[in-house]
Amino acid sequence: MATLLHIDSAVLPGEASSSRSVTAAFRRTWQEQHRRGTVIYRDLVADPVPHITADAWSAGWTDPSERTPEQSAAFAARERLIEELERADAVLIGAPMYNFGIPSTLKAWLDSVLLLGRTAGESPSTQGTPAVVVASRGGSYAPGTPREGYDFVQNYLTAVLANTLGLNLEFIVPELTMAPRNPAMTPLIPIYEASRERAFTDAVTRAKELAELFAA
Structure with a gap:
C-alpha cells in the first residue's frame, strides 16, 4: 500500500490557485487509481x-544524548516532517512562483527536512x-522569453529536491496564470488556457502512471 505525500504552499485557496487546482487533480486521480493507498497532506x-x-538547526548535528531540552x-x-518524507513512495508539491522564488512556507519545510547524514549526503x-x-x-520564464533568467523556482528546487x-x-x-486578471496580458489568454489544460493532462497522466507502478 503506497503513500503519497502531498504538499500545497499557495496562499490562494482551492480553484483560485493554479497550483492547488493541478495538485488536486493529481491527488484525485491517484486516489481513484490506488484506493488502498495512503495520502499524507500538508x-x-x-x-x-x-x-x-x-x-532546530544545531540539534541536527548534536548527539541526542547531548541535546538541550530546547534542542x-x-x-x-x-x-516528524522528515519521517513523513521518508515514508512517502511518491511526493507531490504545489510550488507557485512568488516574486521569482518559492513561498517562504515551502522554504521552511525544506529547511526542516534537509538533514545532512540522513536525507542529504552521500x-x-x-x-x-x-x-x-x-x-x-x-x-512565462521559458527559454527565449525576456525573463528567462528570473526563474528561481525550478533551478532551486532541482538543486534541493533532486541534487x-x-x-x-x-x-x-x-x-501565464495572471493573463485572465491583468488587462495588459489579455492577448496571452489562449496561451494560458493551453498551458493550464496541458498541466491538468500531465497531472492526471503522471498520477495514473505512478498509481499503476505501486499497484503492480
Missing part, C-alpha cells in the same frame, strides 16, 4: 511549518523517490 498555509531556529523539542518537530534516505512539482507562475535529497524530480508548469 497545507503549509493553513498549518505552516516554523522557520528554522538555532535549536530536543525543536528536533522532534523536524523529525546516500540520502529519500534517494529515488518520485516527486512531481507543480510550479505555477503568473508570467540534494535525491528525489526523481519532474515539473508540471502552468504559466
Whole structure:
C-alpha cells in the first residue's frame, strides 16, 4: 500500500490557485487509481511549518544524548516532517512562483527536512523517490522569453529536491496564470488556457502512471 505525500504552499485557496487546482487533480486521480493507498497532506498555509531556529538547526548535528531540552523539542518537530518524507513512495508539491522564488512556507519545510547524514549526503534516505512539482507562475520564464533568467523556482528546487535529497524530480508548469486578471496580458489568454489544460493532462497522466507502478 503506497503513500503519497502531498504538499500545497499557495496562499490562494482551492480553484483560485493554479497550483492547488493541478495538485488536486493529481491527488484525485491517484486516489481513484490506488484506493488502498495512503495520502499524507500538508497545507503549509493553513498549518505552516516554523522557520528554522538555532535549536532546530544545531540539534541536527548534536548527539541526542547531548541535546538541550530546547534542542530536543525543536528536533522532534523536524523529525516528524522528515519521517513523513521518508515514508512517502511518491511526493507531490504545489510550488507557485512568488516574486521569482518559492513561498517562504515551502522554504521552511525544506529547511526542516534537509538533514545532512540522513536525507542529504552521500546516500540520502529519500534517494529515488518520485516527486512531481507543480510550479505555477503568473508570467512565462521559458527559454527565449525576456525573463528567462528570473526563474528561481525550478533551478532551486532541482538543486534541493533532486541534487540534494535525491528525489526523481519532474515539473508540471502552468504559466501565464495572471493573463485572465491583468488587462495588459489579455492577448496571452489562449496561451494560458493551453498551458493550464496541458498541466491538468500531465497531472492526471503522471498520477495514473505512478498509481499503476505501486499497484503492480
